[in-house]
Amino acid sequence: MKKKIYLILAIVIITLSIVLAGIYFVNKNKISESNPLVLIDTAGKEVKLTKYPEKIISLIPAATENIYDLGAGEKLIAVDTYSNYPSATIELTKLETASSLNIESIINLNPDIVFMSKMGQTVEQYENLTNSGIKIVMVDASSIEETYTIINLIGKVIGKENEAKEIINEMKTEFENIKNSVKDEKSKTIYYEVSPLEFGLWTSGNKTFENEIMEILNIKNIFKDVDGWAQVSEEQVLVKDPQYIITTTANYGDFDAVEEIISRENWKNVNAIKASNVYSINPDTMSRPTKRLVEGAKQLKNVIYGE
Numbered sequence: 001m002k003k004k005i006y007l008i009l010a011i012v013i014i015t016l017s018i019v020l021a022g023i024y025f026v027n028k029n030k031i032s033e034s035n036p037l038v039l040i041d042t043a044g045k046e047v048k049l050t051k052y053p054e055k056i057i058s059l060i061p062a063a064t065e066n067i068y069d070l071g072a073g074e075k076l077i078a079v080d081t082y083s084n085y086p087s088a089t090i091e092l093t094k095l096e097t098a099s100s101l102n103i104e105s106i107i108n109l110n111p112d113i114v115f116m117s118k119m120g121q122t123v124e125q126y127e128n129l130t131n132s133g134i135k136i137v138m139v140d141a142s143s144i145e146e147t148y149t150i151i152n153l154i155g156k157v158i159g160k161e162n163e164a165k166e167i168i169n170e171m172k173t174e175f176e177n178i179k180n181s182v183k184d185e186k187s188k189t190i191y192y193e194v195s196p197l198e199f200g201l202w203t204s205g206n207k208t209f210e211n212e213i214m215e216i217l218n219i220k221n222i223f224k225d226v227d228g229w230a231q232v233s234e235e236q237v238l239v240k241d242p243q244y245i246i247t248t249t250a251n252y253g254d255f256d257a258v259e260e261i262i263s264r265e266n267w268k269n270v271n272a273i274k275a276s277n278v279y280s281i282n283p284d285t286m287s288r289p290t291k292r293l294v295e296g297a298k299q300l301k302n303v304i305y306g307e
Contacts, residue, residue: 039156042149043118043138052159053112053135059097063115063139064089065290066151069167070160078109080120085284085292097121103128113157115139141289144175144212150289167291174294178301179216188304189220191242191272194229194283196249196260201237205230210286213297219304234266244304245272248283279303 031037037049057078058064064083067073073086078093095105097120106114106129114129114136129136137157139150148168155164192210195202204210205226214221222240223232249257258278267273281303285296 037156039137039153041136041138041153042140042146045136045138047135047137047157049113049135049157051112053157055109055111055113056158057095057106057109057111057114058083059095059101060115060117060120060139061085061284062141062150062288062290063117063154065288065292066154067115067158069291070151070155070158070163072158072160075158077111078106101125103132106134107132111135113137115154142207142209144171144209144289144293147171147209147289147293151291171291171294175216175297178294178297179218182218182301182305185218185305187218187220188244189222189240189242190214190244190246190304191222191237191240193245193247193249193261196247196257197234197264201232201234202229203232204287208287209289209293209296213286213293213300216297217301217304219300234264238266238270241271243271243275243277245270245278246300246303247278247280248286249280251280 031049031051033050039047039049041047054075055077056067056072056075058067058076059080061080061083064076064079065085067076068086068088073088076092078095079089080097081094082097083089083092083094093109096102101121103125112135114134116126116136116138117140118138119140126136137153139153141147141150148171151167152161152164155161192204192214193201194204203223203226205221205223205228207227208229211221211224222237222242223230226232245261247257247261249260251257258280261267261278262273262276272278281299282296285292285299287296
């Protein structure tokens with residue numbers, strides 16, 4: 001009889017311990033006025049949250065994509081005019097950014113959080129919004145590693161930290177698999193054009209997503225010796241004589257970006273032109289700090305090495 005009583009008591013104690021531990025865990029991870037979530041954004045600014053946001057504005061396309069990827073797209077009430085992915089963004093209120101940013105329109109929407117970037121907004125705009133009581137989280141990234149940082153940051157802000165970790169781990173695995181799949185391939189040289197001759201040639205140099213993806217793919221960027229997105233000359237491209245040319249210029253009307261490059265009078269002897277190795281690629285998959293960077297790497301891999 002005593003053994004039975006002891007057994008029942010043991011079961012009760014264990015059950016109670018599990019319940020109390022669960023309550024402690026929930027309370028520990030629940031944010032409130034007395035237990036705020038304090039984070040540091042990519043601009044080094046402290047962000048204090050006493051609740052997870054229900055109304056979100058994103059003024060940067062990458063943040064918009066990441067919020068959808070994390071499963072919180074329904075919380076977006078407005079996005080910037082460049083947020084074009086996924087297709088659900090069509091239904092959202094669109095806001096101008098940079099010099100056309102309308103502070104009042106943001107205040108009137110009464111968001112819980114606004115995601116911004118240093119490139120898109122000025123210090124004055126940031127201060128005007130924060131002085132109006134708007135909580136802002138800056139999310140800038142210029143490398144794949146920093147992409148993981150902002151995905152994790154956004155995940156924490158919107159209460160999707162586990163989902164963020166899953167995306168990051170998946171990206172790391174994908175990039176490692178892509179890298180291993182081309183390790184025995186003979187390296188190729190590429191000229192990556194982000195702005196056509198008509199507007200002055202611009203390319204992606206060192207410290208850009210495009211260059212980092214090229215390195216993963218064992219591809220030599222002919223302008224790795226310049227930093228960031230830089231303007232270059234026709235002469236520089238011709239002297240470096242790339243084996244491949246990739247353009248991110250969009251086609252419109254009768255304009256075909258690939259055909260325009262092929263038809264350039266001074267470029268006829270470039271290896272890429274002679275071998276018909278001129279291709280167009282979606283710039284968003286190669287330059288936005290989201291999980292679509294993996295898609296961009298796969299696209300470029302298929303162009304250079306085949307599927």
